Structures are given as structure tokens and as C-alpha cells.
Amino acid sequence: MISAYTGTQVRAAEEPLLAAGLGDALMQRAARGLANAVVHELKDSGTRLSGARVVVLAGKGNNGGDGLYAAAFLASRGMRTTAVLTGDAAHPAGLAAFERAGGRVHRLTEAALPGLAAEAAAADVVIDAVLGTGAKGGLRGSAADLIQAITDAHLHGFVVACDLPSGVDADTGEAAAPVLPADLTVTFGGAKSGLLADPGADYAGRVLVVPIGIEEHLPEPALRRLEGPDLARLLPQPARRAQKYSRGVLGVVAGSEDYPGAAVLACRGALAAGVGMVRYLGPPSVADLVRQSCPEVVCSTGTVAESRVQAWLVGSGMGPHDHEQLTRARDAIASDLPVVADAGALPALPAILAPHVVLTPHAGELASLFHRLGRGENRESVEAATLGAVRHAADRTGATVLLKGATTLVAAPWGATYSQADGTPWLATAGSGDVLAGVIGALLAQAGSDVGRFRQLGVEPDGRWAAIAALGAALHGQAGRAASEAVSGGPITAGRVADALPETWGKVSMLSNYGAWKRNSHSQPLR
Secondary structure, three states, X not given: OEEEEOHHHHHHHHHHHHHOOOHHHHHHHHHHHHHHHHHXXXXXXXXXXXXXXXXXXXXXXXXXXXXXXXXXXXHOOOOEEXXXXXXXXXXXHHHHHHHHOOOEEEEOOOOOHHHHHHHHHHOOEEEEEOOOOOOOOOOOHHHHHHHHHHHHOXXXXXXXXXXXXXXXXXXXXXXXXXXXXXXXXXXXOOEEHHHHOOOHHHHHOEEEEEOOOOHHHOOOOOEEEOOHHHHHHHOOOOOOOOOOOOOOEEEEEOOOOOOHHHHHHHHHHHHOOOOOEEEEEOOHHHHHHHHHHOOOOEEEOOOOOOOOOOEEEEOOOOOOOOHHHHHHHHHHHOOOOOEEEOHHHHHHOOOOOOOOEEEOOOHHHHHHHHHHOOOOXXXXXXXXXXXXXXXXXXXXXXXXXXXXXXXXXEEOOOOOEEEEOOOOHHHOXXXXXXXXXXXHHHHHHHHOOOOHHHHOOOOOHHHHHHHHHHHHHHHHHHHHHHHHHOOOOOOOOHHHHHHHHHHHHHHHHOOOOHHHHHHHOOOOOOO
16 A cells, blocks of 8 residues: 655654754655656666766755765766755755766756757756755746746656646645646655645656655545555455355446446346346336346336335436436435446435445536535536545535545545546546446445445444545546456546456455566556
8 A cells, every 4th residue: 555645744753853953864865766767767778877967956955965965976977967056055065966977057047948948858867856846836937937937948857846847736636837847756764745635646647655654654645546556455346155145235227218328237236246137227218128138137116215225326317307316325325235326316315425325426526515514616627626625525525525636535534635647548538437437336335234345444334435445446447447458548438437447456455466567567666
């Protein structure tokens, strides 16, 4: 499991070591880790180390000190290093070490800016070390102009961010333009939560965590990401004497005359995710289509109260005028059983929910939910602060909230938040969310009272709903990636995602250690 922390948490973990006079040692470890990462990137790209051109953009604080020390190490390897000092001062010891190593120093002025931007754009490596974890509000003045000019240029080499890309909030992932997109972010002591949430993740590239000696002082993480072994431990497995009812029965209230396919895709997602049985409730014409596509599904036009299930999926493909379906959805939410509430069910939610109700909005649907709760939001404001938005939604509703996106975030109404980025942009296709709802619904139906596998990961029983939703997002994302790779990385349909789920499940279930996960996974290579 990847654990991520706020900048405040990391700085607090550093305090005992700083008080003991170990501040310089921490900086040296960070700088050496950053330098080693640059060396590995150059070697991987086939660039000779001797004579490679490195430009470090150095702010006046400790982040700039990390960058200057790292550039000094690189100069000692024969690289041509240039430092652009973006502030009115620089870290004294770091700057002295850089100059002793033979690095060239330029102070950023308005007159020098075009030439310095051109030099950075032509370099083999640009190290962004302007702002650190304590910065708020982004770049200003000539530093902002420099970053914008480099961003607009056609870069020859690659960009490495020191701890985080300048302008990205370490805690929330909010980004204050301009931000120089990094190919690699080398972060120290622990991943920063803002690197694992959009839009910060858009700028972070790959993320490499360098231990510097503060790790034992870190508290409970602010954000978690499930990896292969975690997923394998969380996957439900049927017992030797299992039968279809003991494996879980999922009730599905989805689809409408306008969107009948949503019901089919939700049922297909559920069937592919291990549930013992699916019971469908809906209009006869939609039920007929479900029977034709999924003969395993038991269809009826009955009521929620008449249906014996362990969990419900409601809302996929439902509209505001589908009164009978909306009544069923409300009854399912009121049943006190686990529920995944998608799409059309979201406008019909009661004001107060419970953690075993999992909401699955995209950014536009979450903005509409906020509007009904009296908070003025639009899609753009949600997308600009996804981590804050998903946590606020969980706090306000009392439900577990899964915010769909390039990075999918899951927040419990207290504490636990997960970030999963296992998918492919090709998952942005009609019906993909219906399959995801089916996967999560199936996992909820199989959750039962067995909480042991959650405790193995430090997840308490009341927090397992968020872990289940994160598991569903990871399986769905990996299935989407597998489906795309089956057509040489090309476009996919939602049905293909459902088809890929059983094999994805099997591969995940066989993972027994982190090394196996890295060999078999195609998830974001955060190390």
C-alpha cells in the first residue's frame, strides 16, 4: 500500500530530527536521492552522463537547497550544470556547494528571462526546485513568467520535480498556474497527498519516494493507494462449500426506456465480479433485454421488500421521470443494506446517509449534489480541487463517496481516503460507469461479516466500505487497461471492460508479493 501525507505531516515528522541538529543530513539524503534519480533517467534515455546539460530552477528556501545540492552532485559526475536563482536569495550552503562543484549561476531578471528559458528548454534535464511543501498560492512575478516560458517551449529533455511540481499544493493537489509538468517527481520521506489527486497528478508524472530518515515519525497517512498485494488480500474468495446465495446476491435497480443498456452493463459488471446471483428489478422491456444479454440474471417487476439480496445497485441509466424505478431506489437505500448509488439515483438521495451507501458521481454529478446541499459548485471547481470535494461530500452526506476521474478518489465520512489510478483514458466511454457500479455492487454483496481481510490492511470494520469501493475502482481500471492492450492500446467499449474483468480478477488474486505486482501490473509506476 502506498501511504501519502500532507506537507504539514511531513514537516512535523522532520521536527525531532531538526531539533537534534540533523537538518543538513536530511537535505543531503534528499539531494543525493534526487541526483541518483536524474542519473537513472539519463541512462534510461540513452544520454551520456559526461557533458549532459542540467538546469536547476532554485527557489530561496529548502526546496531550492535540495535542488542545488543535487546539481552539485551531478556536476561532480561531469555534467554541465546551470542554476537559475528565481528569488532574491538562495540557500547559502547549497549555493556554495554548487559553485564549488563548478556550476554556473544566473539570477533571474526580466532582461535575462528569455535566454534562461531557452537554455532550460534546450537542456537534457530541468530540475524544478522553486517551491516546496509549505508554499501556498503558486508562483508569482518573474518566476511565474519563467515557468510559463519554459512550459510554452518545446523541451528537448525531461523535467524532474524536487518534492513536488512548483505550484501544486502538497496537501490537496490543487494547482495554481503556471505549473511546469514533470516527467518524474522525486519526493522525500513519503508521497505527498497532492501528488495522488487531480489536478496535481496531472503535473507529477511518475512519482519516486526517497527515504530520508523521517519515516518512523510519520503519523497515519492522509491518503492511501491500494497496490497488487493489497487487492489480492481484499478479493473475496468462495469457500469450498459455497453456494450461490452464500456468495452474495445483488439486487439491481437500473435502466429505463431511454437507457436500457445501462441495466445490461451494470449486470454484466456484477456477474464478472464474482457475485453469486443478480436479481434485476425494472421495466419489462428492459428486463427482456437483460435476459437476452445476461441469461444468468433473475428478472422481475417486483418490489425491493420482496427481494432477498445482500446489497443493492441503484441508479444507472435512470432519469428523473422514472418514478417506479426511483421509488425502488429510495426503498433500497432505506433498506439498511449496502448500496451503490449511481447516476440517476443521486438526485433522489435523502439528506442523511450511512457509510455503507457508496455514491459514485463524476465531477458534474458531484457539483449537482453540492448544489442541492446548498453549496455553490460547478464541474470546473470540483475538478480543480477533487480531494477537497470528495472529502466534503462524504462529510456532508455521511456516505462513502467515490469521485470518478483519471484519478479515482474514495472518501469515507471519517478519515480514510483512497486514490486509485489504475486505468486508461480509453475508459472515458459511455457505459463504463455502469460497469464500475456493477463491480462495486458485487463486492458489496460479497462483503458479508468477514472483516478479517480488511483488518490485515489496518482497515477497521466501519471503514471497509471505502476500501471495497477502492478495490472496485482498481479492478475496473485494470480491466479497462487490459481490454485496451488486447487491441494494441486502442479504444474500447464498456462491454469489453466487463469481458476483461474475470481474467483481471484471476491475475490479481495470484499476486503474492510486491515484486510480482510490479512485474505484472500496468498501474502508475509510483515506487
